[in-house]
Amino acid sequence: MVRILLRQPIVVQLIWAALAFELLLALFEGRWTLAVIAVATFVLSLLPVFFASRFGVKLPTSFFAAIVVFVFATIFLGEAFDFYDRYWWWDVLLHSGSAMGFGLLGVIFMMMLFQGDRYAAPPWAIAFFGFCFAMTVGAVWEIFEFAMDQNFGLNMQKSGLMDTMWDLIVDALGASVGALAGFLYLKGQEVPGLGSAIREFVRDNRHFFRKERR
Secondary structure, eight states, rough: HHHHHHOOHHHHHHHHHHHHHHHHHHHTTTOOHHHHHHHHHHHHHHHHHHHHHHHHHOOOOOHHHHHHHHHHIIIIIIIIOHHHHHHHHHHHHHHHHHHHHHHHHHHHHHHHHHTOOTTSOHHHHHHHHHHHHHHHHHHHHHHHHHHHHHOOOOOOOTHHHHHHHHHHHHHHHHHHHHHHHHHHHHHTTTOOOOOHHHHHHHHHTGOTTTOOOO
């Protein structure tokens, strides 16, 4: 596991180093909320590594780096340094980007279930699952924001219901883009960047896609 962590991109290691520094500084200064945020960010950034190791998945470097950057930008920069208040577009950027990513992951999960067989289910059905998966993650995130606000006195929901609903609307738009990219991939076409991400995952995990023909 340690060897896997040390092989991560420099941006990931820099983020982890910054979190460790901020944690020590927060503990020294008695800023307990900041310490909790730093620990939560670090733990969440490690979850993909444990997941991949547990289920024998080879997580492409670009996938993992994107996840760590997203978690850092959302929880640490967004909350500890008030990026959500400083930049109105910060929340829109993160929600739309994450929804696209989870839409792609939903498509990939379905492809794994069918071992890459493109004829096991219609492409539209697999894309629809990707959309639903992304929306479910978005809804769970809103519950997480509510829990953090209630238990730690944060303000992740900002304006409450309005903030939550706009987040879900943006999630729906991002999930649609991710699901569409998966649909086009299954139809033999690609959205630049998004389609190549699916292809990279399939290439690195051929044992999950034995029936893939491309």
